[in-house]
Amino acid sequence: MKLKSIAKNQTELTFTKGSYKITVLFSYQTAVAIHIKNKAEKILVTDTKYSSATTRHINQFLTRYNGEKETIKQENINNIIKSYLN
Numbered sequence: 001m002k003l004k005s006i007a008k009n010q011t012e013l014t015f016t017k018g019s020y021k022i023t024v025l026f027s028y029q030t031a032v033a034i035h036i037k038n039k040a041e042k043i044l045v046t047d048t049k050y051s052s053a054t055t056r057h058i059n060q061f062l063t064r065y066n067g068e069k070e071t072i073k074q075e076n077i078n079n080i081i082k083s084y085l086n
Contacts, residue, residue: 010057017084024081025061027054031077033061041067048074 001015011026025033032054034044043065045058062069 006060007057009053010060012061015084020084022084023065025057027057030054030074031081032074033058034077034080035061035065035067037067041065043067043069044077044080045069045071046074046077047071 001013004012004014006012006025009028012023013026014021014023016022019038021037023035023037024031025035027050030050032046032048032050036042036044043062045062049055
């Protein structure tokens with residue numbers, strides 16, 4: 001598991017589970033996007049509207065990672081993280 005400060009109020013947590021590499025973007029203290037890489041890549045983004053700074057953080061994350069983007073509920077972002085960490 002690797003924790004990396006990207007910029008002010010932006011942190012990424014990267015870890016591996018089986019053949020999956022998962023990178024979670026935290027804006028301030030909230031997980032707002034997940035990049036999942038296996039054979040294909042997917043980016044899951046919260047549907048919750050936060051500040052303009054968090055929107056900017058998400059857009060920067062989208063430029064750093066490739067993959068099909070899918071918008072999902074914040075609750076699902078939290079549940080996905082919990083399932084991968086267990």
